[in-house]
Amino acid sequence: MFKLITVRDIVRIPPNRFGGDLNEVAAEILKLEYEEKITPNLGFIIAVVDVIDVGIGKLLPGNGASFNHVTFRVLTFKPDMYEIVEGEVVEIVEFGLFVRLGPLDGLIHVSQVTDDYISFDIKKGTLLAKETGRVIMEGDKVRARIVAVSIGTGGSRSGKLGLTMRAPYLGKTEWIQDKILGIEPERKPKEDKGDKRRPPKESKRKRKRRR
Known part of the structure; x- marks a missing residue:
């Protein structure tokens, strides 16, 4: 790099x-x-x-x-495709987060953060994983892989980098450390909504017999 x-x-x-x-x-x-x-x-x-x-x-x-x-x-x-990089989260928006990589910023879309469903907390300015409860905020250190490179010409912000953290040993440094130690995140239990299926309807013949 x-x-x-x-x-x-x-x-x-x-x-x-x-x-x-x-x-x-x-x-x-x-x-x-x-x-x-x-x-x-x-x-x-x-x-x-x-x-x-x-x-x-x-x-x-x-x-x-x-x-x-x-x-x-x-x-x-000079970033290369599929290179593993580490940086600091400098901004979080509804569609993803920006990571500072030296003189350029890389974008991680919400779909490329984890396999979990991600929601944006506009009040706290964080991204929250629904099942594991994991949180990403500004200042977090992350490891990602470069999946898109667009180098323009001229000023320092004319280059664009696309990143992903959806792979083993990528993500927040704390997540990676937990993975190495064999610590799995606690997942929220799924709600038991019960059996909402309707009972089978009686046939017309059975109704006539009852009468």
Whole structure:
């Protein structure tokens, strides 16, 4: 998920920066161009870590700047399909919950929280499992699997992640710990509604005999 990637690009160095250290100048320019941006190939770029090499610059007619091939490394956040991730619940809404995963938030739809029926408590801002009584609230730590990735371009919120917790050893950290220890959640007993079936109707022949 967090990766160090080596990148090669052309950097335009303006004439007023020719007297400075080229590595430092290139690093400053690259930070402005790359950091806190999203690209399909690199994911979310957190930081330009260092500049490895600055090539000999080329001058173009009518442009006083120098164009240099620069090799550098970036620290990125690039989620992969089916990857297991851990994060903190930062928001709960009627249709699911949002989990903070580094620079991006992932969405877990209510249908992907547990196998239990989930309801939203609007007053408390929590999700409640009907049978087990388990509760999820803001600040909970959860483990989930990435099932959908949509990486856009530009700002830090243009990427979307879909997550699920409906698998063994996924969910709230407390649930996972209970699973490891063999502790099963207490399920609410089902209500005994009794036999509401109607008694069989008597046939017309039996009614005539009685008369």
